[in-house]
Amino acid sequence: MKQRLFRFPLLFAVLLITATTTLAAPSSVPLSELFPSPTQTKAAIVINKVLERYHYRKVSLDRDFAASVLERYLKALDPNRTFFLARDVERFQNGARHLDESLRRGELDIAFDIFRVYRMRVGERVAHALKLLDGRFEFDTAETFTFESDKTPWARDAAELDERWRKRVKHDYLSLRLADKSDDEVRDRLRKRYEGLARRIRQFKGDDVFQTFMNAYTETVEPHTSYMSPSTSENFDISMKLSLEGIGAVLRSDNEYTVVQSTVPGGPARESGQIHGGDQILGVAQGLDGPMEDVVGWRLEDVVDKIRGPKGSVVRLQIQPKTSGSSKPVREVALVRNEIKLEDQAAKSYVIEDLANAPGLKVGVIEIPAFYRDFEAEGSGTADFRSTTRDVRRLINDLVMRGIDGLLIDLRANGGGSLAEATSLTGLFIDTGPVVQVKDAFGKVEVEADRDPGMAYTGPLAVLVDRESASASEIFAAAIQDYGRGLIIGEPTFGKGTVQTLIDLNRYVPGEKSDLGRLRLTMAEFFRISGGSTQLRGVEPDIRFPSADYISGHGERALDNALPWTQIDPAGFKKVGELRFDALARRSAERVAKDPGFKMLTERSRLVREVEDQKRVSLRESERRAEDERRNQRFKADQERFLRARGLTPVDEEADQVDEEALEKQRKVIARIESEEAARILADGILMQRGSNGPRAVMRD
The missing domain is CATH 3.90.226.10 (2-enoyl-CoA Hydratase; Chain A, domain 1)
Structure with missing residues (x-):
């Protein structure tokens, strides 16, 4: 009988591997490098042909399908609709009228154009958020914050986005206050969070943009199909070849949060009894006394890099339990990375x-x-x-x-x-x-x-x-x-x-x-x-x-x-x-x-x-x-x-x-x-x- 192994989709990251090298901090990628390469063009053509021929769900790359790809790509970049303006989206849609034909030819200009605009909009929003942090918040007025989604209308202008961000920053601030952080701690942490978001977006390479777009393409077909760039493939190979060491948790990205999908039997996360499916990871720290680093808004791959490490070392996670909503009780869990036998x-x-x-x-x-x-x-x-x-x-x-x-x-x-x-x-x-x-x-x-x-x-x-x-x-x-x-x-x-x-x-x-x-x-x-x-x-x-x-x-x-x-x-x-x-x-x-x-x-x-x-x-x-x-x-x-x-x-x-x-x-x-x-x-x-x-x-x- 043939052997088959099957688990959850690869969009989840499995923290079972050991970091073997210390990576230098990546630098900002010049905008001049964010254009499609000939290799990506070839890959896009091949992906389209493989999906049409071999995927279990029969795929037809027509205009309706291409429109769904564009919608899913925008959702991947801006799931809460807090960066793009309505006029941006209208321009993207006009430029993607023939996206189906472009994809057949491997033409990816629209994907990179959208990302360059996205990077600019992130910079604008972060600058505004940092300015708001310098001001004063009143928490005794009757006001509500709505969790935006992909169903929220795109903001008509910058003033509308400013108002959404005013409430968002106030919500973030209040959530940390409720977790018993002082005002100085709250401002420092949020400043690092927002600055980190802009920094990580500036570090996106062409391969990152291509992978994000192609995964919007594959997820339009079905959620368990995904594309892995050469660098992602290399990490996957490491995870398969090395002994099972780490904290033993399967993570997924949910908007700006890293969420525990499940814990692995025998792993430190499950054995601790303090980490469960649905919990959010808000921060990561190294060792028993290392500083806690806020990871809200981080890419999943970057959170994984922070959490994984050599057997016997300690990692501390700041966990928001699923049942507690957006505030207390936030708890800190120390785990000793270990081999999962x-x-x-x-x-x-x-x-x-x-x-x-x-x-x-x-x-x-x-x-x-x-x-x-x-x-x-x-x-x-x-x-x-x-x-x-x-x-x-x-x-x-x-x-x-x-x-x-x-x-x-x-x-x-x-x-x-x-x-x-x-x-x-x-x-x-x-x-x-x-x-x-x-x-x-x-x-x-x-x-x-x-x-x-x-x-x-x-x-x-x-x-x-x-x-x-x-x-x-x-x-x-x-x-x-x-x-x-x-x-x-x-x-x-x-x-x-x-x-x-x-x-x-x-x-x-x-x-x-x-x-x-x-x-x-x-x-x-x-x-x-x-x-x-x-x-x-x-x-x-x-x-x-x-x-x-x-x-x-x-x-x-x-x-x-x-x-x-x-x-x-x-x-x-x-x-x-x-x-x-x-x-x-x-x-x-x-x-x-x-x-x-x-x-x-x-x-x-x-x-x-x-x-x-x-x-x-x-x-x-x-x-x-x-x-x-x-x-x-x-x-x-x-x-x-x-x-x-x-x-x-x-x-x-x-x-x-x-x-x-x-x-x-x-x-x-x-x-x-x-x-x-x-x-x-x-x-x-x-x-x-x-x-x-x-x-x-x-x-x-």
Whole structure:
């Protein structure tokens, strides 16, 4: 079987690599150098041909498509519409009337023209912002700041932009005041932030402009396709070749902020328990006492360069938690960069017993953080190389020996990994048969199947998933659901149902001496054996937890221009069971409604959704402080109520001295709220199926 690896799109930066050299500070690039080169012209022609021929979504480079490319390019440069004027945009649109024909010929003058104007406008706006910082702000007047977006009309003139920036600077100033910064500190930090923005834009080279424009082109096709310039390709190669060292976080750019997309199992970020998906990184500092450098407005690549470093060194991050909105509590997290070892990502198990709804029953839980396989050891001929399937088989045997009555597979926050492992892991719970279908850009469908007869476990089974369960996790959960082999419990999954491959553009131009870069191309889609895709919709659980009501803007669903859900013919497979879960869902809902732990988790999801949906905030300090305090109290009150119900004294994570052992216990208890309810659901199902005195689970070779 072919080996496929799939994870999140390359527009996210994975901080798993070690910096090996100290880079000199880049200098300002003369405007005379910001014009397209012959190499970029060739690359643009090749990219267009590759997309039209090989992309999974059929591409037609017509005028409507070209207009969308221009719109996306302007959004990439000015997402909040705070730099360009309406007259600038009108001129760009007039100059791009024949952009489709220009792109076919590799003509890129309009892209570079737009960037040169953008650089000028950034300089003007920064100069205005710095002038505003020298003035005085009043925070007791009734005034609001609106978070601008790509739906905001372009400013008609400089005076309108001035007003937008007055409110923006006031908002930035107030946010730092609310984070307990003195006025001198606020002015100094914002001055550096704005000056840094102008400086970084002046450092954009021709390759940077070209990559930004071509990614606007590729994202008009679909969000997981992206272009990598030669320098970006080199960094990608380093990340693939070096050992996994760093903080273990996947980052993405969201307007002017660097946002944590996810954390890597076994990495310092996840192990700290203080960094979560959706958190914003506001500052980065080196060592235990190095100065904190504001990184708001920085390019993602520049933030990555600041965070990565050698094993054993310390990096400090200033984090804005997702639930807190635009102000307190900002926290500082110190991380020791470290090697992320395979065993740190390995599956682990434990047993849940003393279930109130099923006295005497035991449910084994296997946590699988990733679908891993030691390809290097396998390639060198090592017979006992590590893999998810091998580790889970061993854990199953151990749990069955301990007398479990049912098994729960916990795939929360599992972002994917090896397709071969998703297939073989499914094979532990079915005899033989198809697991997933893969359809390529030419319509050919290939079926990945388990061909190894026998099962490692035949007893009652459930799978716990959440909004971060993606790719391989979705394939496994979908197969278990389609076969009727077990219950799927939790939240709808991420919805990443596409396959990407990396293409060296030089292969299409034989004899080309210049490096044209590479294209990360979506070339296939995953389909369930029942025919529906895992794309966009993900896997819908049989029994939903209440937090699922607040995730509409998460995962693939939140990506602009994502491929739609679709279906193909089912594969030939035979269900092994028909699960009836209506009664189980009712019983679970009754328990959850009374459970302080679920009340806490649901309130957290509600707060996150509230922050995400917020379009406007007050610029009156008293109102902002009151709103922040209200959110913080809601967050803390529910957590404290739950912990005290469990007999634990809540740990103040913001205290100067924190009891790390007690804090770790607290985090573990919170992390198991959902798995314990999933175990109760499974126990209900066991009792309903066979009665309270039925046989225990058995293992098979």
